[in-house]
Amino acid sequence: MWITADAYADDSSSTGTDANSSVTITDNITDTENLLGSHATEVSDAIAKTEKETGVHVHLLYLSSFNSEQTPQKWASTVLESTKPKANTVLLAVAANDGNLVVAVSSNSDEWLKQQKTVDALSEAAQQQLMESTPNWSGAATAMMDQIAKSKKTSTSSSTVTIGVIAMGVALAAMVVLVVVMVIVRRRREVKKDSEAEIEQASEDGQESADELQEDIQETSSEVDQSGVRE
Template identity: 60%
Template structure:
């Protein structure tokens, strides 16, 4: 990230209380190199913020404020090379500023985790550090603190990823179960409907069979009613035989008399 030289102004007019290095305009600590006294009296505040970020996120922050990088290399390349030369701990972020050149660079050590060293995170850290410097009076200490606040934001987002993933998986499982329940209900309703229709067809079929049986029985009864009883038919035959025999005997009698 780049800032215009006009936006760079040191805060050397602020209080000079503190170590002998601060009084001489130079601050050099384990994590801070400030040759132009840009942090002024806020060194302790920034140091506390560095310690807090380390405790919360495990990220080591280094701040380097120089008048110039004194290099023809690309500022980002130069800052990255310097950081690697310092043999940094894993997850180390360095904010390097060349106040006379108008350069501001955020470099992340190569042994850092991806959530910190990916380009999206580096850009977010650079933007956060640059915003306080765009004011009418650049606020160098707030620039460093804003970058550290962004580190915490990125870390929190990374830490919440498993929770978000778990919630997403749980939501998918619930959705699948809901679909399964609906499918089971629909199948059961369809089977019940088919069973009702099948039972209804069986009842209708039974009624038709019973009606057909009654019709056949009626026909048989009519046929039986049309046939004379066996006893009456025999009497008629016997009567006719008797009359025939009487006629024959009468004829024979008449013949004998003649």
């Protein structure tokens, strides 16, 4: 089966309508063609799991045709915004008879989710399941949700690495400062010891000079006394 995929990150706040594009979404899953069949419960559980683990709300539309003069992207955007979606809402819309698949992300989503590369990855994951001779309609939904989890994990890991690098840099800077302080303190202590040693040496030298002078005086006095006795 040939499916044309469109990925659309909605950055507009427009909620314009088209007479041929009105669709009422009352639940997370709208399946007018019963394409999910017995897998409906499985897909519903996957939607709940995705919301719990990633905070992303998923809406699925399985229709025979979009029945609109608008482009699939614009149609999906109009439908999504008309629901006044919560932050981080993803819409997967499939028109089985037209061969169209659209992934749209609400404009109030987090940056990682509404990035075009993320939306493209979600669209590709869903499309791959519909390219076989027998389209896997439920597989398209679950594959897209698996990709949501992967993209969320990648985004979180990238943030953690960035914070870790910054924290490590601060730690290294602190270590450098500590080493410098230790070196300076140690150097000051060595200078202080050297000064004390010099003073002590000078004191010892001075004491030796004083002792020698005292001995000279005593010897001179003794010689004078002896000369007086001879006379």
